[in-house]
Amino acid sequence: MKILWAITGAGHLLKESIHVIDELSQKHEITIALSNAGLEVVKKYGYMTKLEEIRDKKPENMIVCDEDEKYSYPLSGKITHEKYDLIIVSPTTANTTAKIVHAIADTLVTNIVAQSGKGRIPLLIVPVDQKEGIITTKIPPYIKKDACQKCEECKPGNICPKKAINPPNINTIQCINCMKCRNKCPHNALITDKEIELYIRKIDAENTAKLEEIENIKTIFHPEDILEEDVLN
Ligand SMILES: Cc1cc2nc3c(=O)[nH]c(=O)nc-3n(C[C@H](O)[C@H](O)[C@H](O)COP(=O)(O)O)c2cc1C
Secondary structure (H helix, E strand, O other), rough: EEEEEOOOOOOOOHHHHHHHHHHHHHOOOOEEEEEEEHHHHHHHOOOOHHHHHHHHOOOOOOOEEEEHOOEEEEEEEEHHHHHOOOEEEEEEEHHHHHHHHHHOEEEEEEHHHHHHHHOOOOOEEOOOOOEEEEEEEOOOEEOOOOOOOOOOOOHHHHHHOOOEEEOOOOOOOOOOOOOOEEHHHHHHHHEEEOOOEEOOOOOHHHHHHHOOOOEEEEEEEEEEHHHOOOHOO
């Protein structure tokens, strides 16, 4: 089966999504499409190497980034011709969900969604903002400014393979979340495993509910549930 899996810029359900992509890549051909924010967030959480490993499992596999496409999104046009058997968007940000329910197609991922409808290809969407209320999510590493002593020899900075740590800042675009800096700051200024609470807004939960009204789209609430879908078995 030929699967197109799109990733948008959500940290929530990202690890779980990549785990399922890895599982599916044992049996299926996979193209991974990344929105601009998707690419940044994947790098921030340190999953780019994993995605490249998945791509390298089969010569037909590909990673396609929004930034490599032009304004008319040629890849999304190919969807109808190349006949993907299944399209999955997971995780899907509140932003992309809002665009989908308003039929806006102005990014790689929203164009893929629009074209999947035109090509009548089954589409599974895993939205991150599911129900109004509070969720817990892990954030990428950061430096506590009031604890950082700006040491001349910054231990985490010296160990960072991407030279992303310049006290009291981390360049979050360069950081690949390898966690080599974990517990290396003697002043405990570098925080690597912080969880925060986020409030899911009513409007975002309402947009998620509207996804089901769109022909061709099936909403899935956890990436692992994709493995149980009839279309795959
Ligand atoms: C580290 C990080 C994590 C994020 N996690 C989420 C998230 O879980 N859900 C969400 O809706 N947006 C999240 N965002 C914000 C989106 O990336 C942002 O709204 C972006 O514009 C979405 O673009 P896209 O929908 O084209 O991918 C996150 C941003 C960052 C920097």
